Amino acid sequence: MTNDNKVLTEQEQDFIKRRRRRSIAIAVVLAALVVIFYAITVVKLGPEIMVRDL
Amino acid sequence: MAYAENNSDTLETVSTGRVEDYFALLKPRVMSLVVFTGFVGLLVAPGGVHPVIGFVAILCIAIGAGASGALNMWYDADIDRVMSRTMNRPIPSGRIAPGEALGFGMTLSVFSVAILGLATNWLAAGLLAFTIFFYAVVYTMWLKRSTSQNIVIGGAAGAFPPMIGWAAVTGSVSLDALILFMIIFLWTPPHFWALALYKKGDYEAAGIPMLPNVAGERVTQNQIVIYTVLLTITGFGPVLTGLVGWFYAIPAAVLGVVFSVLAVRLRFSQGAEMKRRARVVFTYSLSYLFVLFVALLADVGLIRWFGGVS
Numbered sequence: 001m002t003n004d005n006k007v008l009t010e011q012e013q014d015f016i017k018r019r020r021r022r023s024i025a026i027a028v029v030l031a032a033l034v035v036i037f038y039a040i041t042v043v044k045l046g047p048e049i050m051v052r053d054l
Numbered sequence: 055m056a057y058a059e060n061n062s063d064t065l066e067t068v069s070t071g072r073v074e075d076y077f078a079l080l081k082p083r084v085m086s087l088v089v090f091t092g093f094v095g096l097l098v099a100p101g102g103v104h105p106v107i108g109f110v111a112i113l114c115i116a117i118g119a120g121a122s123g124a125l126n127m128w129y130d131a132d133i134d135r136v137m138s139r140t141m142n143r144p145i146p147s148g149r150i151a152p153g154e155a156l157g158f159g160m161t162l163s164v165f166s167v168a169i170l171g172l173a174t175n176w177l178a179a180g181l182l183a184f185t186i187f188f189y190a191v192v193y194t195m196w197l198k199r200s201t202s203q204n205i206v207i208g209g210a211a212g213a214f215p216p217m218i219g220w221a222a223v224t225g226s227v228s229l230d231a232l233i234l235f236m237i238i239f240l241w242t243p244p245h246f247w248a249l250a251l252y253k254k255g256d257y258e259a260a261g262i263p264m265l266p267n268v269a270g271e272r273v274t275q276n277q278i279v280i281y282t283v284l285l286t287i288t289g290f291g292p293v294l295t296g297l298v299g300w301f302y303a304i305p306a307a308v309l310g311v312v313f314s315v316l317a318v319r320l321r322f323s324q325g326a327e328m329k330r331r332a333r334v335v336f337t338y339s340l341s342y343l344f345v346l347f348v349a350l351l352a353d354v355g356l357i358r359w360f361g362g363v364s
Contacts, residue, residue, distance in 0.1 A: 018072050025073045036110060040173050043106045 069154055075144040079127055079155055080120030080162075087343070088119040088215045094347045095216025095234055098297065098354040099223035107173055111222040114170035115215055117162050118182045122211070124159030125190035128152055130198075133260040139253060159190070170222070178222040185214040199261070202268040209242030210235075216347075233291035238343070240285040244278045244317060245339040251275075251320075251332035271328065275321040278335065282317040286310030292350060302353035309342050 008016070092115040096108055103111070127134065127145055131152055134140035144150040163186050171179030193208030201207075213235045220231040250257055250264040251274060257264040266274045289306045292298045316338055320331040 015070060018070065019068065021073050022069065022071070022076075025076070036113075036169070039106045040110060043104050044173075 069150070071144065071150040071154065075149045076158060078144050079124040079150065079158060080117075081123030081126075082120075084123060084212075085116050085120050087340075088212070089116045090344070091234075091238060091347060092116070092215035092219040094351050095219030095231065096223055097219075097351055098234075099220040099231070101223055103174075103223045108222075110173045111170060111178065111219065114166045114173070115182060115218050118166035118170070118186050119189075119215065121159045121162035121166060122186040122189040124155050124162065125186070126194045128155040128159060129190070129194050131155075133199075133262060136260040137253075137256040139256060170218075174222040175225045177225055177227070178218050181214055181218045181221055181227075185211050185218065188214075200263070202263045202265045204263065205246040206243050209239050209246075212242055213238035230292060230295050230297045233288065233295065233297075236288050236291065237285065237346070240281055240288055241339065241343055243281045244285070244313075245336065245343075247274050247278050248320070248332045248336035248339065252329040252336070271324070275328075279314070279317045279321050282310075282314050286314055289346060298350060298353035299357065301356055302349045305349040306346060309346055313338065313342050 089112060093112050096103065096111060127143055130140075131143075131145040134143050135146040140146065145152055145155055163183075167179050167183045167186070170182055189208070189211035193204065193211055197204040197208055216234040216238070217227060217231045220234070221227055247265055250266050251271060254264070254266045254271075258267050265277065287310075289310050290303065293303045293306070313335075316331070316335050320328065320335050323331050
């Protein structure tokens with residue numbers, strides 16, 4: 001890995017910073033979807049959520 | 055480290071957009087109006103809804119509207135590049151690739167419609183899907199560039215949110231929901247034609263057939279007056295159906311009369327004075343819709359919690 005010590009250009013650093021922020025944004029959206037689906041399930045099914053034929 | 059070996063060419067194969075650029079694709083300012091009117095539709099609908107379901111419904115309406123905004127910016131990048139108002143949007147400025155905006159818009163469309171359907175009902179989801187289709191395809195791809203009635207018919211897309219909110223709660227569309235739709239539908243032409251009057255040069259440069267460019271300023275001024283008067287009358291619709299009482303009727307009357315007076319004053323002006331008054335009408339139209347819907351909400355709230363004042 002001869003390139004490990006290569007100094008990143010300003011443009012590359014900026015790109016990495018943007019990509020990192022995009023990744024965080026996607027993570028936040030996914031986490032929000034999990035919460036939303038969980039909440040919808042609980043609200044729509046209520047206590048019935050425990051009633052199921054096995 | 056792989057990225058250290060990349061040169062700037064290969065960087066372009068991945069998105070270079072900032073999170074803010076993606077957010078801008080959703081047209082947050084349009085979205086705020088959609089959220090507000092959708093929220094009012096949801097709250098004034100009879101029956102009520104669980105707060106979690108209501109929140110999800112509004113979120114889906116907002117994301118669906120945002121998705122249609124992204125699709126609009128994808129398709130309109132060529133003309134957005136020409137107009138001063140839009141040249142700094144993410145695609146014309148080169149921060150986001152057109153394909154990304156298309157994928158972003160399509161993904162959000164599918165998710166917002168599917169989740170709205172699962173959380174509430176498929177009538178509301180179907181209306182949301184139709185709204186996105188209407189704005190992205192009927193308005194953006196077809197009407198906007200081909201007819202001076204573009205925003206009249208396209209305005210239907212912006213008028214759907216309160217109806218979707220209503221449908222999310224009741225599972226149906228009633229006369230009241232239709233009146234809320236009509237209020238925004240009739241509000242759209244004076245709102246955008248006022249903008250088009252003082253941004254006439256922009257639309258001309260982009261080759262968009264807005265009414266002032268095609269039919270002239272006088273015709274546009276007349277049309278603004280006609281739609282404003284129709285809007286003022288339709289504003290009383292919710293009173294006639296018994297949805298609301300005097301607490302809404304009085305502000306609706308004042309707001310409508312002021313709007314009509316401003317429209318008439320715009321009608322009898324020209325040149326720089328006309329542009330100034332067009333700007334006033336544009337700004338006022340936003341306050342009009344906001345205050346009218348606040349009054350609607352307040353009146354329904356009074357009726358529900360205190361038995362009404364009328």
